[in-house]
Amino acid sequence: MSLRIEPGEAVGLVGPSGAGKTTLLRLLNGSQRVTSGRVWVNGSALDSLSRTELRRVRAGIGFIHQDLCLIPNIRVAQNVVAGQLGQMSLARSIREMVYPSRRLVERVYALLERVGIGEKIFERTDRLSGGQMQRVAVARALFQEPTALLADEPVSSVDPARARDTVDLLVRISREDRLTLCVSLHSLELARAYLPRLIGIRDGRVAFDRASSEIHDDEFAALYDLNSGTPDA
Amino acid sequence: MTLPVARRFPFRTPSLVTAGILAAALWGYVHLELRLGDLVPGSGGVTVAAEFFSRAVSPALVSEADFVPSGTPPLLLNAANAALLTVGFAAAAMGLAIPMGFVLGFFASTAWWEEDPAGARSRTLRTLRRMAGPVVFGSTRVLLAVLRSVHELLWAVLFLVALGLSNAAAVLAIALPFSGVLGKLFADLIDEAPRSGAHALRAAGATNSQVYLFGLLPLALPDIIAYMFYRFECALRSSAILGFFGYPTLGLYIRQSFSSTNYGEVWTYLYALVLLVAVFDVWSFGVRRRILA
Numbered sequence: 126m127s128l129r130i131e132p133g134e135a136v137g138l139v140g141p142s143g144a145g146k147t148t149l150l151r152l153l154n155g156s157q158r159v160t161s162g163r164v165w166v167n168g169s170a171l172d173s174l175s176r177t178e179l180r181r182v183r184a185g186i187g188f189i190h191q192d193l194c195l196i197p198n199i200r201v202a203q204n205v206v207a208g209q210l211g212q213m214s215l216a217r218s219i220r221e222m223v224y225p226s227r228r229l230v231e232r233v234y235a236l237l238e239r240v241g242i243g244e245k246i247f248e249r250t251d252r253l254s255g256g257q258m259q260r261v262a263v264a265r266a267l268f269q270e271p272t273a274l275l276a277d278e279p280v281s282s283v284d285p286a287r288a289r290d291t292v293d294l295l296v297r298i299s300r301e302d303r304l305t306l307c308v309s310l311h312s313l314e315l316a317r318a319y320l321p322r323l324i325g326i327r328d329g330r331v332a333f334d335r336a337s338s339e340i341h342d343d344e345f346a347a348l349y350d351l352n353s354g355t356p357d358a
Numbered sequence: 359m360t361l362p363v364a365r366r367f368p369f370r371t372p373s374l375v376t377a378g379i380l381a382a383a384l385w386g387y388v389h390l391e392l393r394l395g396d397l398v399p400g401s402g403g404v405t406v407a408a409e410f411f412s413r414a415v416s417p418a419l420v421s422e423a424d425f426v427p428s429g430t431p432p433l434l435l436n437a438a439n440a441a442l443l444t445v446g447f448a449a450a451a452m453g454l455a456i457p458m459g460f461v462l463g464f465f466a467s468t469a470w471w472e473e474d475p476a477g478a479r480s481r482t483l484r485t486l487r488r489m490a491g492p493v494v495f496g497s498t499r500v501l502l503a504v505l506r507s508v509h510e511l512l513w514a515v516l517f518l519v520a521l522g523l524s525n526a527a528a529v530l531a532i533a534l535p536f537s538g539v540l541g542k543l544f545a546d547l548i549d550e551a552p553r554s555g556a557h558a559l560r561a562a563g564a565t566n567s568q569v570y571l572f573g574l575l576p577l578a579l580p581d582i583i584a585y586m587f588y589r590f591e592c593a594l595r596s597s598a599i600l601g602f603f604g605y606p607t608l609g610l611y612i613r614q615s616f617s618s619t620n621y622g623e624v625w626t627y628l629y630a631l632v633l634l635v636a637v638f639d640v641w642s643f644g645v646r647r648r649i650l651a
Contacts, residue, residue, distance in 0.1 A: 156561050184563030194558035199576050207572055211563020218568055269562055 126162075126331055128324065130305060132272070135296055137320035137337070138309035141349050145329040146309040147191070150275045153307065154186045155179050167272070184211030187266030187304075189276040189295075193258055197251035201242075201261050204250050205233045208268035236264050240294060256287040263294065273305035274298075281311060288312065292319050313345055410621045417629055418622030422615075433623060436611065437630045444607040444634065447525070447600065448593035451532035455593075456586060458533070459540025465498040466545035469553060470570040498541075505538025510596045514603055528605050532596050536589060543585055544578070551577035583649060587642035591635060598631050608634075 126149075130136055138146045151157040152164050155171045164171045166182055174182065187208070195204050203222055206229060210218050221229055230246075237243045240260040245253060250261060259279065266274055276295060280288035292308070296319045299306035310316045316323055317337045325332035325340075325348045332348050333340060386392075399407060421433045431439065464470075471491040508516075510532045517527035548570070556573030564573070575582075601609025608627050615623035 154561055156557075180563040180565065182563075183561060186561075188558070188561045190554070190558055190561075192554060194554040196555040196573065196576050198580070203572075207559055207564075208562055210559055210565075210568045210572060213568075215565065215567055219571065222572055265558075265562075 132305050133303050135306040135320050137316040137323045139316050139323055140326035144326045146326055147277050150277050154183055154188055185272050187269050187271035187274045189262050189266050189279045191278040193262040195250050201248050201250050202233045202246050204261050205264045205268050208265035240264050255283050259291055276308040278309055413621040413625050417625035422620040422622050437626055440608045440611055441630045441634050444597045447597035450529045452590050452593050454533035455536035455540055458537035459544055462541030463544025465494050467548040469549045469574050470566050502538045502541045506535045510535050514600055523604050528600050532593055547578040547581050548574050
């Protein structure tokens with residue numbers, strides 16, 4: 126597989142379950158090692174980096190996980206601050222997680238306002254609704270002040286209206302902040318409506334990679350077609 | 359009809375374990391020649407037992423001794439003082455055991471180092487890093503096992519022989535096995551906590567210690583706190599029992615009063631211990647509810 130994503134681009138990953146979308150995203154931030162080949166991020170090959178360097182690269186990439194991966198029994202503000210741990214010393218992170226400075230709280234509040242849940246800042250995270258928790262996950266990723274946002278099926282657990290809102294939020298924020306965005310999505314309509322470039326993945330290979338307006342319905346049908354390709358169940 | 363899947367539920371292991379326990383129990387009964395008849399006291403025993411238990415409803419309020427040396431504090435004051443010292447020994451021991459348990463528990467848990475695929479440049483360094491985790495984990499687990507396999511009373515006997523009757527030795531005698539138990543439990547709770555939050559923090563560039571502190575510890579903390587309170591209660595009982603060796607806790611006076619057959623006094627001290635544990639329980643219940651809500 127060979128891919129290139131330019132800075133500031135917004136890309137959608139589509140394809141059936143098990144095609145390798147999550148694996149691709151995990152390779153992109155060094156959560157998973159390549160067995161062969163190479164991943165370059167901002168000009169550095171991930172497998173050649175030391176631990177500290179890799180941490181720095183990770184700190185610059187926001188990742189929104191499929192099941193959100195928030196810590197349920199701490200405050201919303203603490204979950205958001207946790208996004209920036211990669212840029213803090215141990216001593217500072219303890220201080221800011223336990224007694225956050227006023228400046229930090231103000232920054233967290235501004236960010237939460239931006240994603241639409243400012244009033245929830247000191248709420249316990251597991252008291253929020255699914256849609257609200259999703260916004261906390263987005264805020265945590267943004268709090269890293271990343272240059273790129275990766276999102277793995279970020280809307281798989283909410284209803285279609287919420288899903289639209291969240292994808293809209295991701296696309297809008299990455300455009301405003303000039304972030305590179307790479308989102309994997311189940312819903313073709315959403316992907317087509319919001320993302321200018323789509324990469325279709327099937328069996329770990331790129332099936333197509335083009336502007337979403339140029340992709341024909343037949344190609345989508347072939348991507349999800351159960352009868353062609355290798356049966357895996 | 360034949361099913362194309364496993365034929366039955368996997369009950370084999372549980373039933374084997376249950377059968378093993380039953381067999382061991384049976385062996386115990388036979389080998390130790392346990393007889394219900396042995397639980398019927400002789401006539402002398404009945405008298406003593408009746409005398410002792412009859413005082414349960416009338417614990418002593420003043421000293422029952424025939425001769426009370428001048429300067430001896432009144433009984434109730436003495437009981438209160440002994441109860442206070444019982445708390446003192448227990449608290450001092452827990453004050454040592456909790457931080458020791460946290461440190462040991464950190465090194466005895468695997469969740470924070472196991473799954474980091476991040477590497478170093480050189481292959482040797484990577485291999486060394488991969489080995490460091492299991493080596494530290496294994497040796498800490500052994501240390502924890504040693505600490506808690508020796509009971510606090512046994513530690514107390516050892517220290518008594520080596521150091522004489524010193525309060526510091528009594529505190530250490532409780533603190534050592536308790537730190538072993540706490541360390542093992544903290545480690546297990548950390549490792550059982552869901553790891554998704556920890557994965558997310560690692561993906562955002564957090565270090566191992568940050569992943570431990572903010573990705574795993576918060577999830578295990580409610581259980582850790584509940585268990586710390588329970589161990590504190592155990593420490594109170596151990597501290598009281600250490601009095602049997604001569605430390606000025608409730609156990610000392612229970613033993614003295616018992617051996618001079620002042621059963622009313624024994625009950626006074628026993629009730630002091632019950633009251634202590636009950637008060638502690640009420641307090642810890644309140645604290646836990648406030649923290650965990």
